[in-house]
Amino acid sequence: MERTTNGNRLRLWGLASVALTTFLAGCGDQGASSATKAPTATEATKEPLKLSMMNMYYSAEPPKADNEAIKLIEAHTNTKLDITWVPNSAYNDKINATIAGGELPKIMMIASNKASGIVNAVKSGMFWEIGPYLKDFPNLSKLNPLVLNNISVDGKVYGIYRSRPVAREGIIYRKDWLEAVGLTEPKTIDDFYNVVKAFATKDPDKNGKADTFGMYEGRGMNGFQTILSWYGGPNLYGVQDGKVVPDFMSKEYIDALKLYKRMYDEKLINLDFAVVPGTKRQESINQGKAGLIISTLDDVNSGFNDLVKANPSAVLDVASRITGPKGERLMLYNGGYVGVYMFPKTSIKTEQELKQILGFLDKLGDKKMQNLFEWGIEGKHYKVENGKPARLDGKAYETDISSIYQLRYDDGSQTDAGEDVPIVKKYKQMFQKNTEIAVANPAESFESATLAEKGSELTKIVQDARIKFIMGNIDEASWNQAVEQWRKSGGDKVIEEYTVQYNKQKK
Structure with a gap:
């Protein structure tokens, strides 16, 4: 992985x-x-x-x-x-x-x-x-x-x-759970939320206990960028008013934060997401604790053997295209x-x-x-x-x-096209088709002396504020104050450095 x-x-x-x-x-x-x-x-x-x-x-x-x-x-x-x-x-x-x-x-x-x-x-x-x-x-x-x-x-x-x-990211989910709660593959952000809620509240494993999460998340918040793409946000950096600015200065970033906060408040995701390692996500599926994760789609082809051993009737499936305010979008994966x-x-x-x-x-x-x-x-x-x-x-x-x-x-x-098992054939087709909706990072090849010097400090400001917002420890006004702190601590210089290179590249 x-x-x-x-x-x-x-x-x-x-x-x-x-x-x-x-x-x-x-x-x-x-x-x-x-x-x-x-x-x-x-x-x-x-x-x-x-x-x-x-x-x-x-x-x-x-x-x-x-x-x-x-x-x-x-x-x-x-x-x-x-x-x-x-x-x-x-x-x-x-x-x-x-x-x-x-x-x-x-x-x-x-x-x-x-x-x-x-x-x-x-x-x-x-x-x-x-x-x-x-x-x-x-x-x-x-x-x-x-x-x-x-x-x-x-x-x-x-x-x-x-x-x-x-365009490698998407949803890996329990198809048998989806059928158990009477829903179909999500196509919109509202559909996604409804599936997560049903997995957490409608006893999808039919054991009579309220012991499942809709989605499992780790401290790296692996699913956040994908959800941000659904809302139409930029890929790490975007261009606003001629300047190259980070994704967290966009309205769409706030929209993604609010969805995470809603799922957290309603206990649809694991409440310890801020401290558990990302490897726990697959483990949660294997143990029947969660109904879906957001990950690289080809992860579905490995790492889930324990699920089938524990529950031979379990079936996994994948989804990738979710329609949001700006249509279907996915982040261009790692450049x-x-x-x-x-x-x-x-x-x-x-x-x-x-x-x-x-x-x-x-x-x-x-x-x-x-x-x-x-x-x-x-x-x-x-x-x-x-x-x-x-x-x-x-x-x-x-x-x-x-x-x-x-x-x-x-x-x-x-490579020779082969007789793949259906799930592998499905995500390979998604990889090919999703290239047309991939959103690139305009600053991918740029350098920032300020980030080189202060990258850890600047990143911590945003990461801490993101977790605090989702957990309800700060409100949107305090989030905006954290963004201002990022800007005053060197972020404005990063924006300036990237914008100069962006304008030079356009010529």
Whole structure:
């Protein structure tokens, strides 16, 4: 599972400045030349290319060294991979420590590529600029220009983004509960509220007890941005009167807050939402405590095995398009990417070596590799029916393939259309169709020196006020005072910095 909350996007992690400065002293001033070409087949080395890499994992245990899928990747790309797997919860700390230590792998998956320390490292020459090389590779040359712009620093590209569906969020709900309370899939905000209320008050599990929540939420408030999109709000930042301003300065943000407050006041959501981790959301579904969560739609395909074990009659379904005041809208998910592969100059000494490594990533995007990530290994994870792959063993796929899924960067455009189970087919169709209603963040590629310095302080002002409003500890007037505090504490400077870059970009 991958999540990036509003608070996380505002918060910027720093690196140890002294260690970083010392390390940067060893970085050269190599640059990319647009005249260079990718290595031809005859130039490629016959011996496997040895590649060290750092990446994260979300599974309970790191991928095993003898993972069969990794062996297939090595064979296809003619590489020998040395991957340092780090749990997602400790990943940013590990990146910081690794950079401070100076011993960097040749490929670093940077999860927080817009963190001030990483941006400063880029500007100081720590990483290769790779934008001019992309046109020389068949797969890398097809990377989405919009997303490349989103990851850029000063208009230059320093990494390969890991593609994700651009409109990925929606509702995962108990379909059997929906039928039990006599309702249908929600299509409007009022429908959504009515479903949440029914799940909490109409005994959907028929046990005669008032022991269920309509929706379960965690301290990251994972569903807030999606609900904000239904009301027509901006994606983290929007443009008002020619200025780039944060989403919480919009009327739609207040509307979303009021819906959360209503659900809280009526005890339709868990009252401890402000302190429980986001992982509790899936757990609440598995334990039959809640009827729905707002999450990435593909989460429905994993993490709910315990639900079926405890209640074999349970059925999950997904919904995504909710009509609000401005029609159907969804936030463009994380700028269309989650993490960026970057290439340290201290580990990659020459342009030729860089091109070889880019060649590995290009091959990792081949159709054969896309199908490996999507379907797994034939005969073990899928079989071919009517000329199409069909899933065989979902649990084996989760163990063998999902555990290494973080290696994947492609957009899945070359994968074979298969005989998916209905729920998977449904959310894949939603991913494709929902791109037309995705709302982008106009400030995605911008930088703010003020946020780099005061990001945590500014974020805390808004996050604290948001929770207090929902819990009824402050009213709308006090909320507006918190926004003013944000502005006076540096927020107005953020608006100014972003607006200058926005106007420059428009020219």
